[in-house]
Amino acid sequence: MTGPQPWRHRHLLDVAHLTAADLDTVMRRADEMAVILRHRGARRASLQGVGVTILFYEASTRTRVSFEAAAKRLGADVVNVAAASSSVTKGESLVDTVRTLEALGADVIVMRHGRSGAPYLAADVFGGSVVNAGDGWHAHPSQALLDLYTLRAHLPGGRIAGRKVVILGDILHSRVARSNVWSLTTAGADLWVCGPATLLPGFEAWARALPADRRLTVTADVDRALAGAHAVMALRLQQERMTAGLLPSLAEYTAEYGLTTARLRRARPGALVLHPGPMNEGVEIAPDVAAGPTSVITEQVANGIAIRMAILELLAAPR
Amino acid sequence: MSPRAPRPGEPCRHLVVEDALLVDPASGHHGPGTIVVEDGRLAEVTWATPARSRKAPAVVVMPGLVDLHAHLREPGGEDTETILTGLAAAAAGGFTTVCAMPNTTPPLDDAAAVRDVLARGRASRSPVRLLAYGTITAGRSGERLAPMAELAAAGAIGFSDDGAPVDEAALFAHALAYAGGIGRPLVEHPELRSLTRGAEAHDGLAATILGLAGWPVAAETAAVARALALLEDVARQAPAGAAPRLHLTHVSTADALALIRAAKAAGLPVTCDVTPHHLALHDGWVGGDRRFAWEALAAPWAGKATAAEAYDTATRVNPPLRSPDHALALWAGLVDGTVDAIATDHAPHPETAKRVEFGDAAPGIAGLETALPLVLAGVAAGLADLATVVRALTAGPVRALGLTARGVPEPGLTVGATADLVVVDRAAPWTVRAATLRSRAYATPLEGRRLESRVLATVAGGRFAYLDEDWAGGTDG
Numbered sequence: 001m002t003g004p005q006p007w008r009h010r011h012l013l014d015v016a017h018l019t020a021a022d023l024d025t026v027m028r029r030a031d032e033m034a035v036i037l038r039h040r041g042a043r044r045a046s047l048q049g050v051g052v053t054i055l056f057y058e059a060s061t062r063t064r065v066s067f068e069a070a071a072k073r074l075g076a077d078v079v080n081v082a083a084a085s086s087s088v089t090k091g092e093s094l095v096d097t098v099r100t101l102e103a104l105g106a107d108v109i110v111m112r113h114g115r116s117g118a119p120y121l122a123a124d125v126f127g128g129s130v131v132n133a134g135d136g137w138h139a140h141p142s143q144a145l146l147d148l149y150t151l152r153a154h155l156p157g158g159r160i161a162g163r164k165v166v167i168l169g170d171i172l173h174s175r176v177a178r179s180n181v182w183s184l185t186t187a188g189a190d191l192w193v194c195g196p197a198t199l200l201p202g203f204e205a206w207a208r209a210l211p212a213d214r215r216l217t218v219t220a221d222v223d224r225a226l227a228g229a230h231a232v233m234a235l236r237l238q239q240e241r242m243t244a245g246l247l248p249s250l251a252e253y254t255a256e257y258g259l260t261t262a263r264l265r266r267a268r269p270g271a272l273v274l275h276p277g278p279m280n281e282g283v284e285i286a287p288d289v290a291a292g293p294t295s296v297i298t299e300q301v302a303n304g305i306a307i308r309m310a311i312l313e314l315l316a317a318p319r
Numbered sequence: 320m321s322p323r324a325p326r327p328g329e330p331c332r333h334l335v336v337e338d339a340l341l342v343d344p345a346s347g348h349h350g351p352g353t354i355v356v357e358d359g360r361l362a363e364v365t366w367a368t369p370a371r372s373r374k375a376p377a378v379v380v381m382p383g384l385v386d387l388h389a390h391l392r393e394p395g396g397e398d399t400e401t402i403l404t405g406l407a408a409a410a411a412g413g414f415t416t417v418c419a420m421p422n423t424t425p426p427l428d429d430a431a432a433v434r435d436v437l438a439r440g441r442a443s444r445s446p447v448r449l450l451a452y453g454t455i456t457a458g459r460s461g462e463r464l465a466p467m468a469e470l471a472a473a474g475a476i477g478f479s480d481d482g483a484p485v486d487e488a489a490l491f492a493h494a495l496a497y498a499g500g501i502g503r504p505l506v507e508h509p510e511l512r513s514l515t516r517g518a519e520a521h522d523g524l525a526a527t528i529l530g531l532a533g534w535p536v537a538a539e540t541a542a543v544a545r546a547l548a549l550l551e552d553v554a555r556q557a558p559a560g561a562a563p564r565l566h567l568t569h570v571s572t573a574d575a576l577a578l579i580r581a582a583k584a585a586g587l588p589v590t591c592d593v594t595p596h597h598l599a600l601h602d603g604w605v606g607g608d609r610r611f612a613w614e615a616l617a618a619p620w621a622g623k624a625t626a627a628e629a630y631d632t633a634t635r636v637n638p639p640l641r642s643p644d645h646a647l648a649l650w651a652g653l654v655d656g657t658v659d660a661i662a663t664d665h666a667p668h669p670e671t672a673k674r675v676e677f678g679d680a681a682p683g684i685a686g687l688e689t690a691l692p693l694v695l696a697g698v699a700a701g702l703a704d705l706a707t708v709v710r711a712l713t714a715g716p717v718r719a720l721g722l723t724a725r726g727v728p729e730p731g732l733t734v735g736a737t738a739d740l741v742v743v744d745r746a747a748p749w750t751v752r753a754a755t756l757r758s759r760a761y762a763t764p765l766e767g768r769r770l771e772s773r774v775l776a777t778v779a780g781g782r783f784a785y786l787d788e789d790w791a792g793g794t795d796g
Binding site: 117124209 | 526527532533628630674675676
């Protein structure tokens with residue numbers, strides 16, 4: 001690394017556009033934020049007078065609260081718009097909503113939406129910065145950045161390059177998996193994605209199309225995926241996958257792909273356990289694994305605030 | 320120079336195009352030459368002896384183009400397009416015949432509705448010929464047959480539930496047989512809808528990366544296979560003189576084309592068309608790549624150089640833009656004759672239907688004004704020769720649907736015939752702007768894109784349908 005690079009992005013819509021230097025910039029800034037967070041009540045006024053509107057079209061607790069806490073710690077004026085309680089339910093278009101929020105003083109819109117690509121439409125209309133807090137199956141940049149931050153904090157030497165990281169579960173419908181493909185392969189990890197074959201289509205072709213300096217392996221064989229892994233991230237499995245005929249039953253999923261202590265033994269001793277939450281304990285992850293000695297799941301949540309402070313400050317602090 | 324340039328609709332009293340490349344699908348002849356139109360008739364066609372050293376002229380004269388598949392939105396969708404604006408767009412794109420799809424509001428499922436649309440076409444005073452399909456089923460509901468014989472008597476050239484394919488196999492077979500009995504083709508949009516529920520983009524690399532729900536190739540292949548199997552059965556049992564005819568529209572995959580190729584070889588009465596956007600664009604456009612299909616076959620990441628923002632709803636069409644290898648297979652189908660026609664699937668939508676989240680956007684784009692330049696870009700890249708694409712834009716569609724029996728002249732540059740032709744300059748670049756297109760469509764994926772070919776004049780039925788205002792050549796008396 002040649003030291004901190006100037007931040008060039010107005011929005012954070014995807015992880016695909018972030019270079020290794022960009023990732024490093026976010027990590028360093030998050031380190032600064034972590035220091036502030038360790039002092040109860042400490043603030044940093046870098047977003048004083050900046051209007052941050054949190055616009056969520058999907059239910060979420062942790063991401064919404066995390067962004068809200070991050071913005072407040074930086075002194076921003078925070079407005080929370082839950083889509084169910086706004087004119088959204090009266091059929092107002094996203095474009096009109098964004099224009100209205102801008103007129104009401106938003107400088108930053110932190111947005112969660114069920115449709116892939118929706119933040120791109122918002123960014124096209126909005127005069128300020130858009131932060132994608134999760135769009136459809138596409139991207140969840142702040143989650144991928146906090147995952148990277150958490151891994152760096154725990155892997156020896158803070159080194160991601162060459163480490164085997166496994167994402168396990170419903171890959172197809174996961175914005176967390178897609179964003180982590182970009183961030184972790186950019187950081188040089190040996191990334192594996194694993195799940196039942198019905199939840200993997202397209203990823204093999206993606207892996208083949210990636211440039212040779214990015215390592216992505218796709219497999220339905222959980223034992224092969226876990227062998228020698230430095231870190232394993234289990235993904236939430238949603239009930240809808242059963243009704244859509246993608247899986248026979250939750251019980252079968254748990255038996256074949258659930259992250260249990262026995263399975264985790266295939267990974268490297270001390271392998272880290274991650275989960276983006278919310279967890280279905282006993283389905284995709286066994287309770288004793290989630291609460292196990294190498295689990296960093298709670299820490300992911302805490303790191304999320306530091307990462308989101310870093311993101312907001314990089315995008316929106318007056319320069 | 321005449322005191323003023325002729326306006327659209329005025330008779331083409333005198334037009335000379337000298338030293339152009341003439342393409343005549345009627346005689347199969349193409350080469351440099353000169354044409355003269357006098358009082359609405361093609362008075363002279365002079366073929367020059369081609370000089371070996373000379374480059375082919377940039378200006379091309381060909382018969383007026385025929386579009387088998389356009390949505391003009393009238394009645395019911397006049398905010399989006401009208402017969403008047405749609406025919407103006409057609410004229411500007413070089414089309415002299417347009418076949419309007421019946422999915423209007425109300426749909427063209429009764430004789431009065433068909434007669435009304437055709438009357439509106441005449442009332443528009445556009446020289447462009449307007450033809451119309453009737454629906455296959457009442458209300459496009461896929462439940463019972465529309466009154467096909469009455470629709471045909473009112474002028475329907477064939478039947479289509481385009482966009483709402485007939486899911487029920489037995490009903491589709493009955494429709495094929497019944498339409499065959501009254502001498503009209505079925506035009507089917509091949510899509511197995513149980514495979515495309517919620518689908519947003521071709522299930523290739525772009526959809527995977529963008530997190531869009533995949534639209535499988537099999538949705539088209541399976542529908543085409545089923546339609547061909549039913550056609551074979553119906554054809555075998557049809558009484559003399561009542562042979563069914565099936566036209567598969569906007570075929571987008573190599574796989575479906577392979578089935579059609581085999582069916583044609585086996586003698587089944589099937590024809591098909593492809594769209595200019597499926598020939599020239601590809602699924603990478605959804606992710607912001609702006610290279611043509613033939614430039615993008617390898618190196619999926621190299622498109623970043625020409626990138627636009629991802630999720631542009633102007634790239635959302637049905638069927639979806641496919642991967643470049645499928646586009647190249649469509650060109651191969653044109654060259655080997657499997658593809659009978661190039662049809663636009665001109666499907667304008669208003670801002671309210673397009674300036675929304677990608678997955679919520681209505682599929683469809685304006686196509687009439689960019690069709691010829693897009694196809695000629697492929698010719699310039701060497702994917703097919705000029706005569707092949709001219710045939711697919713003129714004689715091919717006329718033959719596929721038997722349109723000479725519906726009053727459409729046989730496309731050709733025939734001395735003495737009423738002039739029906741288009742003059743296009745292949746070296747006259749222009750930049751596409753949805754706002755300046757004659758169509759009311761909100762968006763085009765080609766927004767801001769430079770296209771090399773420009774229509775200079777369109778003459779339909781002996782009258783000017785379109786004349787480029789900067790083109791002075793040819794019309795002075």
